[in-house]
Amino acid sequence: MSQYEHTCMIRGDGGRTVRAILDHICNKWTLLIVATLDQGTLRFTDLHQQIPGISQRMLTLTLRNLERDGLVARTVFAEVPPRVEYTLTATGKSLIQPALALASWAIEHVPHIEASRVAYATRTG
Amino acid sequence: MSQYEHTCMIRGDGGRTVRAILDHICNKWTLLIVATLDQGTLRFTDLHQQIPGISQRMLTLTLRNLERDGLVARTVFAEVPPRVEYTLTATGKSLIQPALALASWAIEHVPHIEASRVAYATRTG
DNA sequence: CTGTATCCAACGGGATACTG
DNA sequence: CAGTATCCCGTTGGATACAG
Numbered sequence: 443m444s445q446y447e448h449t450c451m452i453r454g455d456g457g458r459t460v461r462a463i464l465d466h467i468c469n470k471w472t473l474l475i476v477a478t479l480d481q482g483t484l485r486f487t488d489l490h491q492q493i494p495g496i497s498q499r500m501l502t503l504t505l506r507n508l509e510r511d512g513l514v515a516r517t518v519f520a521e522v523p524p525r526v527e528y529t530l531t532a533t534g535k536s537l538i539q540p541a542l543a544l545a546s547w548a549i550e551h552v553p554h555i556e557a558s559r560v561a562y563a564t565r566t567g
Numbered sequence: 568m569s570q571y572e573h574t575c576m577i578r579g580d581g582g583r584t585v586r587a588i589l590d591h592i593c594n595k596w597t598l599l600i601v602a603t604l605d606q607g608t609l610r611f612t613d614l615h616q617q618i619p620g621i622s623q624r625m626l627t628l629t630l631r632n633l634e635r636d637g638l639v640a641r642t643v644f645a646e647v648p649p650r651v652e653y654t655l656t657a658t659g660k661s662l663i664q665p666a667l668a669l670a671s672w673a674i675e676h677v678p679h680i681e682a683s684r685v686a687y688a689t690r691t692g
Numbered sequence: 693c694t695g696t697a698t699c700c701a702a703c704g705g706g707a708t709a710c711t712g
Numbered sequence: 713c714a715g716t717a718t719c720c721c722g723t724t725g726g727a728t729a730c731a732g
Contacts, residue, residue, distance in 0.1 A: 449667070451674065453603055453617075457599040457618070459674060460599055463669050463670065463672070464598070473589070477574040481574075486693070497727075498694080499695090499726080500724095510687040512683030512684075525694090533676050533679060533683075536676060540668040540669045540671070542573055542574070542577070543664070543669075544588050544668075545577045545588065546665070549584060552584075552588075555636045558658075612713065622706065622707080624717095626715095627714080627716080646713095649715085650713075696730075697728100698727100709718085712715090
């Protein structure tokens with residue numbers, strides 16, 4: 443069953459749309475941070491603890507990009523010690539639905555993909 | 568409205584699921600090739616012509632990865648000159664739905680994101 | 693607590709030329 | 713026609729140390 447009438451959304455402008463999506467979500471930590479922030483407002487340290495393996499550097503960088511793109515709101519409190527809170531904006535929340543669609547696809551198909559990889563490696567050596 | 572009960576799909580295993588998705592689709596050409604192949608079986612040259620800007624090298628590499636992952640079937644005909652046909656497998660076709668969900672999100676939200684970027688650049692210089 | 697700054701290795705991917 | 717083979721550059725991101 444072809445969905446060719448719809449894939450023009452992807453191919454329409456020579457891939458610029460696809461590229462635009464991927465430019466926003468296609469780095470190592472973005473989707474993970476967005477998914478984590480779906481539980482509500484969190485502080486820098488909360489995120490750092492809840493996302494295993496992320497460095498301070500990458501957490502900061504990714505949050506800055508998300509803020510710049512209007513997916514995350516950053517609130518600085520003039521306190522000592524400093525407190526900074528991060529929350530998803532409406533746009534940020536709206537990303538979760540398609541992200542979940544993708545995650546569902548992965549959960550359903552990745553095992554088969556892994557098997558295919560093994561078979562391919564066996565064929566080719 | 569939080570979808571926190573569902574985002575465990577994304578965060579569940581410390582991000583390995585998300586990473587698994589992105590490892591497959593998060594390069595420059597994969598989604599574009601899959602979307603193009605949704606119209607049916609195509610030859611190497613067909614793809615090369617229908618995907619603006621892709622090099623032979625990247626087309627070959629991406630197709631090989633798609634074949635290895637079982638998303639694309641590659642058929643070689645023993646003819647002169649050579650003929651090779653590429654078709655989406657069932658798994659490959661199944662990727663189009665979530666990809667379209669993402670494309671819809673992009674079409675709807677990217678303009679706002681671009682505006683947010685401009686505003687951010689103005690704020691920060 | 694919330695970041696910056698610096699260095700560096702790995703990888704993706706473009707350009708170009710060559711081949712069965 | 714359908715690729716391979718090189719070269720090479722820019723970006724991503726990890727490790728570590730430092731700072732307001």
